[in-house]
Amino acid sequence: MFEFPIKEFFKQPRSLCGAGAYENAGPEAAAMGLRHVLFVTTGLRGTGIIDECKTNFENAGVSVSVYDKVESNPKDYNVMDAYKAFADSECDGFVSIGGGSAHDTTKGARVVAAHDGRNVNEFQAVNASETLDNPAHIAINTTVGTGSETTPAYVITDLSSPDAPHKWVGFDRAAITTLAINDPVLCMTQPPEYVAYTGFDTMAHASECYVGRVQHPSTTPVALAAVRLVQENLREATYNPKNFKAMEGMVWAQYMAAQAFSTGLLGILHSLSHAVCAYYDIHHGLNNGIGLPRVWTYNQPAAPDKYADIAGAMGVDTRNMNTPQAADAAIEEVIRLVKDCGCPENWGQVAEYPKTRMGKGWYEGKTTGAIASEDGELQKMAEHMMGDLCTPGNPRDLTVEGAKEVLRDCMYDGMGVKTSNGYRQSIWGTAPEMGRRTHGYEARGESPGVGRQPA
Incomplete structure (x- = not known):
């Protein structure tokens, strides 16, 4: 038997690429019929991107709530907290703004939302979703490495199950975004x-x-x-x-x-x-x-x-x-x-860098060095x-x-x-x-x- 005799082709989301593409996000959300979205982000403090995007959505008639606690190597609790913010604010769509951490957290949160709040760690497999009826997801990219805005993959760090610590990969057709936006202008704000x-x-x-x-x-x-x-x-x-x-x-x-x-x-x-x-x-x-x-x-x-x-x-x-x-x-x-x-x-030789958590992980009841x-x-x-x-x-x-x-x-x-x-x-x-x-x-x-x- 040949290895990988059957290749699975996942659909690609509709995408907007080019200078100024992110300015279309609010009107696109309104055209989808969204009324209240949750921004999921690391915060991007100092860039002005979140405030500008929020104004863009509100000008299009779409209300915005913000969850900005996403961490590098997003954790299972980031996903569950984002889902809680989505549910508590009675949102009808997600908007991830940032890189892979923001997009992956959002992918996990919308899978959780489609399964009545079940823990995200239950979905660490290929096509593990039991329903494809997910809330809409617009992914606005600000980095040059994730690719998460266009793939079916998302990666989450499990810190709560008996398998912890464990960083797992989900590859799920239910996690594909609704709209992917790649604007080089936003990427020019990166350190x-x-x-x-x-x-x-x-x-x-x-x-x-x-x-x-x-x-x-x-x-x-x-x-x-x-x-x-x-x-x-x-x-x-x-x-x-x-x-x-x-x-x-x-x-x-x-x-x-x-x-x-x-x-x-x-x-x-x-x-x-x-x-x-x-x-x-x-x-x-x-x-x-x-x-x-x-x-x-x-x-x-x-x-x-x-x-x-x-x-x-x-x-x-x-x-x-x-x-x-x-x-x-x-x-x-x-x-x-x-x-x-x-x-x-x-x-x-790794030195401190912005948002570094190097050596600050947590497993076996102690902080790592x-x-x-x-x-x-x-x-x-x-x-x-x-x-x-x-x-x-x-x-x-x-x-x-x-x-x-x-x-x-x-x-x-x-x-x-x-x-x-x-x-x-x-x-x-x-x-x-x-x-x-x-x-x-x-x-x-x-x-x-x-x-x-x-x-």
Whole structure:
């Protein structure tokens, strides 16, 4: 029997993409017949986006209540609190404003609303909803990495059931939004580190779909095109977020990558990020940036031709390279990208960032500290990866020991390259020299990177 012999294609929501698209949200809600909506958001304080959107809806005759307590790596209680706010205010529709955390919380809340308030943790499977009669949901995107505004997927951290802490993936046709809005103007308000982190999520979506086990013509080329767009635009969007063309390129990259993985699925990079988020609450996109070179290295033997294609999409001239050399070049190129955009070398180098909860998670009755490299901690996260919904799509089979090795490499090691003769070496120097060798933006005397620790 072939793996994944039947591919499920989920419908795509109606979407508005382009400058000024968010200004249509209020009139669109009114046209849907909505009278009172709940805004679900992290707050986006200091941007003015929430107040502006609220005025836009009210001018269209739609009343607004606001739930603005969504956290990074949204928790089950965020979902249930959003549902309670929706029910208490007698709302008839949801509007999520922000990135993946806001959209995923809202997806969970509307599934809960359709099932009379049942706990969201009951729906952690594929098409777990028992009814498709959900309240309307308009998703207004403000980041360049989520894709959640257009996919059937949502990810929730369970902190209340016997399985806690557990970050699970729901893939549910009932969770698809009613209207998705992508406006590059809103994305230009992001802090630089968020542009980078969410951009790494887009690269993860695109690359995992392209190299994965679910291969067919309607998603694979789209995923590779998204890789190219990230390579061409992420550096500029990170360091010059007011560059509309670069931000527009990233908006399209995240949208296309999400459309691709809605059918093509993901892999163990997302499984890794979900596991670490469950225990340590680190930013999902930052996890992906740290994990990209490690997971590409792990997967390369199973899909060298695919990684060779990725090298070409990232601008490498591979004409005089054999397939293993080109695949190695892809890993070198992604290391340059994540370093140029200021990603820490490993979890041990993660500094404080806005809304950081790194090391402030809660499990086993205590607050977590720094990510630990003890075998027991690695074992927990490796087992979490093995049970993740994204793992079966990975091009290379995962074992507990393999997962532990990838996790261990992300702890404190430098980013390395797997060469064609099988040896791995750091292109950034040994640990005492970390940060002294410069590439890309640093070599040109420009920004030293966002959130980077001193060498």
